[in-house]
Amino acid sequence: MFKAIVGASTLQDALDSVSVLVDECKIRLNEEDLSIRAVDPANVGMVDLTLDAAAFESYEADGGVIGVNLAKLEDFVGMASGDQLVELELDEETRKLNIRMDGLSSTLALIDPDSIRQEPDIPDLDLSAEIVLEGAQLDRGIKAADMVSDHVRLRVDADAEAFHIEAEGDTDDVDFHLDADDLIALTPGAADSLFSLDYLKDMNKAIPKDAEVTIELGEEFPVKIHYAVAEGQGNVTYMLAPRIQSD
Amino acid sequence: MFKAIVGASTLQDALDSVSVLVDECKIRLNEEDLSIRAVDPANVGMVDLTLDAAAFESYEADGGVIGVNLAKLEDFVGMASGDQLVELELDEETRKLNIRMDGLSSTLALIDPDSIRQEPDIPDLDLSAEIVLEGAQLDRGIKAADMVSDHVRLRVDADAEAFHIEAEGDTDDVDFHLDADDLIALTPGAADSLFSLDYLKDMNKAIPKDAEVTIELGEEFPVKIHYAVAEGQGNVTYMLAPRIQSD
Amino acid sequence: MFKAIVGASTLQDALDSVSVLVDECKIRLNEEDLSIRAVDPANVGMVDLTLDAAAFESYEADGGVIGVNLAKLEDFVGMASGDQLVELELDEETRKLNIRMDGLSSTLALIDPDSIRQEPDIPDLDLSAEIVLEGAQLDRGIKAADMVSDHVRLRVDADAEAFHIEAEGDTDDVDFHLDADDLIALTPGAADSLFSLDYLKDMNKAIPKDAEVTIELGEEFPVKIHYAVAEGQGNVTYMLAPRIQSD
Numbered sequence: 137m138f139k140a141i142v143g144a145s146t147l148q149d150a151l152d153s154v155s156v157l158v159d160e161c162k163i164r165l166n167e168e169d170l171s172i173r174a175v176d177p178a179n180v181g182m183v184d185l186t187l188d189a190a191a192f193e194s195y196e197a198d199g200g201v202i203g204v205n206l207a208k209l210e211d212f213v214g215m216a217s218g219d220q221l222v223e224l225e226l227d228e229e230t231r232k233l234n235i236r237m238d239g240l241s242s243t244l245a246l247i248d249p250d251s252i253r254q255e256p257d258i259p260d261l262d263l264s265a266e267i268v269l270e271g272a273q274l275d276r277g278i279k280a281a282d283m284v285s286d287h288v289r290l291r292v293d294a295d296a297e298a299f300h301i302e303a304e305g306d307t308d309d310v311d312f313h314l315d316a317d318d319l320i321a322l323t324p325g326a327a328d329s330l331f332s333l334d335y336l337k338d339m340n341k342a343i344p345k346d347a348e349v350t351i352e353l354g355e356e357f358p359v360k361i362h363y364a365v366a367e368g369q370g371n372v373t374y375m376l377a378p379r380i381q382s383d
Numbered sequence: 384m385f386k387a388i389v390g391a392s393t394l395q396d397a398l399d400s401v402s403v404l405v406d407e408c409k410i411r412l413n414e415e416d417l418s419i420r421a422v423d424p425a426n427v428g429m430v431d432l433t434l435d436a437a438a439f440e441s442y443e444a445d446g447g448v449i450g451v452n453l454a455k456l457e458d459f460v461g462m463a464s465g466d467q468l469v470e471l472e473l474d475e476e477t478r479k480l481n482i483r484m485d486g487l488s489s490t491l492a493l494i495d496p497d498s499i500r501q502e503p504d505i506p507d508l509d510l511s512a513e514i515v516l517e518g519a520q521l522d523r524g525i526k527a528a529d530m531v532s533d534h535v536r537l538r539v540d541a542d543a544e545a546f547h548i549e550a551e552g553d554t555d556d557v558d559f560h561l562d563a564d565d566l567i568a569l570t571p572g573a574a575d576s577l578f579s580l581d582y583l584k585d586m587n588k589a590i591p592k593d594a595e596v597t598i599e600l601g602e603e604f605p606v607k608i609h610y611a612v613a614e615g616q617g618n619v620t621y622m623l624a625p626r627i628q629s630d
Numbered sequence: 631m632f633k634a635i636v637g638a639s640t641l642q643d644a645l646d647s648v649s650v651l652v653d654e655c656k657i658r659l660n661e662e663d664l665s666i667r668a669v670d671p672a673n674v675g676m677v678d679l680t681l682d683a684a685a686f687e688s689y690e691a692d693g694g695v696i697g698v699n700l701a702k703l704e705d706f707v708g709m710a711s712g713d714q715l716v717e718l719e720l721d722e723e724t725r726k727l728n729i730r731m732d733g734l735s736s737t738l739a740l741i742d743p744d745s746i747r748q749e750p751d752i753p754d755l756d757l758s759a760e761i762v763l764e765g766a767q768l769d770r771g772i773k774a775a776d777m778v779s780d781h782v783r784l785r786v787d788a789d790a791e792a793f794h795i796e797a798e799g800d801t802d803d804v805d806f807h808l809d810a811d812d813l814i815a816l817t818p819g820a821a822d823s824l825f826s827l828d829y830l831k832d833m834n835k836a837i838p839k840d841a842e843v844t845i846e847l848g849e850e851f852p853v854k855i856h857y858a859v860a861e862g863q864g865n866v867t868y869m870l871a872p873r874i875q876s877d
Contacts (some may be wrong), residue, residue: 208530208555211530212530212555212557215523215526215527215530239520239523239559239560239561239565240523240527240557240558240559240560241557241558241560242527242530242531242555242556242557242558243555243556243557244554244555245554245555276709276733276734279709280709280734280736283702283705283706283709283736284736307738307739308702308706308736308737308738308739309736309737310706310734310735310736310737311734311735311736312733312734313733313734313735314733318733455777455802458777459777459802459804462770462773462774462777486770486806486807486808486812487770487774487804487805487806487807488804488805488807489774489777489778489802489803489804489805490802490803490804491801491802492801492802
């Protein structure tokens with residue numbers, strides 16, 4: 137059983153965070169929240185989305201799992217304007233999702249959850265540094281790195297209390313750096329890892345420019361990037377595996 | 384003889400209604416109005432445009448017929464800004480159309496009208512239902528249908544006094560429905576026909592979002608869609624042949 | 631030695647004027663100004679850009695020459711917003727250009743100036759007519775000509791004191807004309823030459839719509855087009871070779 141009513145943009149923003157990484161996913165319709173965990177085909181980038189029942193106008197679920205084509209679901213939800221309400225209801229018999237909004241009723245065929253890549257376990261990591269910054273700052277650093285390379289180094293200079301987004305191209309380099317003053321918060325620690333820009337660019341697409349983004353970073357370790365959605369009643373966590381640094 | 388002065392956007396909007404269906408057309412320069420009738424190469428969609436003499440700042444014509452390349456004519460007229468006046472004058476000798484606006488004189492070679500597909504007869508049809516709605520509503524229904532299929536069912540539910548734009552895809556369905564309250568007017572009747580979305584999408588491109596659009600609909604019959612242009616001093620009628628419904 | 635600080639949009643506008651013609655260029659870091667001269671590979675269009683030391687917040691140079699990839703340099707400068715300051719510093723040892731702005735330090739590898747096409751000599755020409763008009767007017771004339779042809783005739787009608795931008799297509803013609811009243815200034819003279827539209831369109835892309843543009847024109851002679859940049863503390867001159875008019 138699943139029946140819920142939610143603001144169109146709340147749902148859209150949440151789905152965006154997943155669709156930048158995968159085309160299909162399982163959605164867990166838990167009693168207390170709706171949640172999605174997914175990993176890209178290369179097993180490099182993961183996303184963990186939770187949308188609390190409180191993020192919905194109304195929410196009833198009993199723990200089922202459905203499989204969806206995200207592009208189609210986003211198309212359907214996208215027919216609503218930002219603040220319009222969208223009603224979702226699972227038809228258990230036909231295994232279809234009914235999507236209703238003012239004047240429009242649509243039916244989306246679901247995908248057998250067993251045919252979808254297994255949900256990843258997002259490991260607990262003891263990452264020594266934590267950087268809190270605005271989505272717009274992360275965006276600027278990623279754009280700068282993208283001018284010269286296809287990978288990027290995220291690094292905390294613990295002495296200078298600064299966060300660096302650096303890229304080395306074949307001939308050109310960029311170093312985007314934010315001091316403690318520029319950041320919302322910084323917990324310095326040993327933190328220096330290299331990542332694929334393609335994945336970071338995809339994740340960055342979904343991160344709102346005005347979001348408060350927390351980056352947890354270690355030494356040649358995966359990075360965790362999280363931010364709140366649905367005005368704090370939901371959360372997105374990305375995890376991205378590092379690239380091996382060769383000298 | 385043909386010489387006329389008209390607001391650029393009035394002319395552009397009128398020409399748009401035809402150019403979504405055909406590349407070339409005959410323009411009839413009647414004494415009382417300028418008119419165009421055209422049918423697409425597959426004989427599925429027709430358009431009938433009339434622009435009254437009153438829609439022009441000045442208008443003189445004596446019943447001639449010219450053939451034009453619509454994209455070129457629209458390019459030329461498009462050099463004027465919205466409220467700028469455009470002067471059109473037929474040079475009978477060279478068979479060219481002189482197009483003048485502030486600072487710019489251009490000459491458009493005409494096409495031999497005999498080389499252009501014959502103008503269709505738009506039949507009088509006794510269609511039992513009539514729906515009057517806003518262009519923006521039709522647009523929304525067509526966009527919704529386009530998510531799941533390449534054809535669309537237009538249907539009046541006479542009992543519920545509602546108009547439906549429905550589409551059935553291989554796996555997904557949409558039903559966009561407008562009650563009597565949502566519509567500007569509704570004359571219920573037996574009305575249920577299937578149409579190609581490609582044609583409706585083309586016609587929809589030309590229909591202003593704020594236009595009052597009248598749809599005449601029957602049972603497996605062509606649909607007629609009409610709306611006013613030039614602030615009521617002109618009229619566009621589309622007719623679209625139905626697709627045969629297979630069970 | 632070269633070290634300078636300049637507003638991002640001042641530098642960007644200046645570089646744009648060159649990058650519409652060539653991919654790489656030499657930049658002369660003179661004591662009193664920064665200057666670029668370049669010619670396109672076909673030797674048809676030339677540009678001569680001067681940016682006075684006064685156009686910079688601070689400027690120190692001693693006459694060196696560097697070679698740059700313009701697209702890369704513009705990408706780097708483009709990371710700054712319009713009124714943000716950009717600091718440029720030449721690292722003589724590594725032959726790299728350090729580009730710094732708020733939060734972002736980047737390093738651009740330079741190109742050996744000897745590997746770049748030789749700078750053209752922009753000849754002094756005694757062109758008999760001079761037309762001064764707004765960038766937006768030139769833009770409109772070029773857009774009109776582009777509808778019908780790939781070359782354009784620039785012509786002064788000395789008797790009527792008017793400037794014409796004319797194009798003859800295979801079947802259609804346009805004549806964009808500006809009277810003395812429409813122009814900022816006109817020095818009539820024998821002036822009638824044919825040019826490639828592709829080059830004029832490229833130059834037009836860089837010319838601000840609100841710039842006061844001076845066109846010097848002769849009879850089957852190159853045209854010179856110049857306008858001020860950096861609020862008058864810089865200057866761009868284009869020279870474009872004529873096409874031979876065949877009858």
